[in-house]
Amino acid sequence: MTKDMEIQKIDVVGLGASTLDMFTVVERFPETREVQKAGDMLLDGGGPVATALVTLAKLGASTAMIDHVGNDWAGSLILDDFIKNRVNSDFITRFPEQSSTVANILVHQATGNRAILFHPGSAPEVGAEEDYTALIKEAKILHINGRYLAACRTAITSAKASGVLVSFDGGANRYHPGMRELVQQSDICIVARDFAFHYTGEAEPVDAVVKLLNEGPDIVGVTDGAHGSWIARRGGQLFHQPAFMVEVTDTTGCGDSYHGAFLFGLLNEMPLKEAAEFASAVAAINARTLGGRAGLPSLEQVRIFLAEYR
Numbered sequence: 394m395t396k397d398m399e400i401q402k403i404d405v406v407g408l409g410a411s412t413l414d415m416f417t418v419v420e421r422f423p424e425t426r427e428v429q430k431a432g433d434m435l436l437d438g439g440g441p442v443a444t445a446l447v448t449l450a451k452l453g454a455s456t457a458m459i460d461h462v463g464n465d466w467a468g469s470l471i472l473d474d475f476i477k478n479r480v481n482s483d484f485i486t487r488f489p490e491q492s493s494t495v496a497n498i499l500v501h502q503a504t505g506n507r508a509i510l511f512h513p514g515s516a517p518e519v520g521a522e523e524d525y526t527a528l529i530k531e532a533k534i535l536h537i538n539g540r541y542l543a544a545c546r547t548a549i550t551s552a553k554a555s556g557v558l559v560s561f562d563g564g565a566n567r568y569h570p571g572m573r574e575l576v577q578q579s580d581i582c583i584v585a586r587d588f589a590f591h592y593t594g595e596a597e598p599v600d601a602v603v604k605l606l607n608e609g610p611d612i613v614g615v616t617d618g619a620h621g622s623w624i625a626r627r628g629g630q631l632f633h634q635p636a637f638m639v640e641v642t643d644t645t646g647c648g649d650s651y652h653g654a655f656l657f658g659l660l661n662e663m664p665l666k667e668a669a670e671f672a673s674a675v676a677a678i679n680a681r682t683l684g685g686r687a688g689l690p691s692l693e694q695v696r697i698f699l700a701e702y703r
Contacts, residue, residue, distance in 0.1 A: 403481070404454040404660055405560075406532040408519065408548050409442025409540045411460045411475075411485065412494040412511070413467040416643065416684055419499050422508050432502055437684035438474035439496060441538045441562055441649045444685050447478045448653025448675060451689045454660060457481035457532075459525055459548075461516045463491035468516075474686070484528055491516040498645060500683065505641035519544040530555035534581075534656055538562040539572045549578050561610075562652050563588035576608050581659070583614035583622075583652060598623040602631055612665070614655070616648060624669045634669040637677035637702060646685025651676040654695075674698050 418432030438447065446456040458480055462468035464487045471493055475482040496511040521543035529535055535552040537545045538561070552559050561575050563584030568591040576582050576592065582605060584592070589601035598615040602625050605613040616622040618636065625631035654675035658668025674695050682688025690698070 400528055400531050401455075403457050403528075403532045405446060405449055405456045405534045405536055405656055406459065406525075406529055407442040407446045407456065407536045408459045408525075408544060409536075409538050410440045410494060411443040411458065411462060411471050412439040412496050413437075413470050414439035414496045414498055414645070414685060416498050416500055416645070418502050418643075418683065420502050422499060422501065433683055435684045435687060436470065437686050438471055438478075439646070439685050440494075441564055441652075442536055442540070443475075443480075444646045444649035445536055445562065445653035445656070446480050447475070447686050448650045448679075448689050449657055450479045452654065452657045452675075452692045452695070454657055455481075457484055457528060459484045459519060459528070459544075461486050461488060461519055463487065463493040463514055463516045464489045465492050467493040467495050467514075478686070484525065488516045500643045500645070505644045505680065507643070507645060521547045523547070524551075526551040526555075529557055532557050533660060534558045534560050536560040536562070536652070536656065537575065538564060539567065539569075539575055542571050542575075545575060549575070553578070560652070560656055562649070563592070564648065568592055573608075576605065576610065579610050581612045581656070582608075582610035583612075583616060583624075583655065585648060586615055586617040586620075589615045599631060612659075614669070616651060618644070618647070622651070622669060622673065624665060626665055629665070632666060632669075634666070634673050636673055637698075639677045639681050641680045642688075643683045643685075644680055646689075647676040647680050649685065650679045650689060670699070671695065674702075 416435040494514040519541040560581040561579035565585035565587040593604040595601040655672035
């Protein structure tokens with residue numbers, strides 16, 4: 394980030410990994426040495442924080458992404474996707490002779506379940522020494538998921554000093570002890586049921602929400618795919634938001650789009666129950682299309698979807 398770069402007010406700044414996702418639909422996951430005819434295929438941008446920002450941008454919010462990518466073909470496609478979706482990519486640094494993260498995602502045709510292989514790329518991680526205070530202080534919310542942990546600590550310090558809310562996404566199979574401090578310093582903490590169990594030791598989402606609220610966040614949520622989500626605000630009522638039942642094509646990006654849509658609801662001062670319903674609707678709409686972002690809806694499309702279900 395250059396010191397003379399003019400920075401505009403922004404709704405949400407994200408810090409995390411941006412990927413290029415290569416989707417292939419299969420009738421079944423292949424066995425050793427098996428050759429199988431594939432179904433639909435798609436190239437799409439990915440990454441939990443990145444996809445949450447694209448969700449926000451599609452709904453009409455202003456967003457900016459902080460990351461490092463390689464100066465390769467995948468990096469070019471990653472940046473092109475941000476530009477296409479109106480996410481500010483000025484704070485993504487490209488590194489010559491380095492590669493970007495690419496994921497190969499096999500999508501089971503009948504269920505939408507996935508098997509994922511990924512190449513992590515060689516671009517260096519965003520470091521704690523990188524100061525994005527000038528960007529973060531112009532935001533309303535900082536959204537992180539614990540990738541680039543040291544940089545997350547620095548970003549949180551900048552956010553807290555400027556009165557910027559911190560949103561944390563705790564994904565399934567992503568818990569490690571270093572993330573506890575991120576939960577404790579977040580204002581909005583929404584995590585997958587798997588993450589909640591490993592953090593709290595509680596198998597039931599309701600009990601996990603209560604324990605997570607005691608860790609410090611003002612708003613806590615636990616998500617569990619088709620089983621819906623459990624949400625509570627400190628001092629308020631805990632409630633369950635059912636998932637919308639749709640014909641699922643691909644579950645990639647559903648949790649990420651839930652996060653983005655939930656933040657959009659908060660930015661627009663929706664009551665908590667309305668924000669959770671709105672987020673569930675966006676995730677359901679996204680699940681009907683192959684790819685983590687290809688099915689992300691506009692605000693008008695979400696309103697039409699909700700009107701049909703009410």
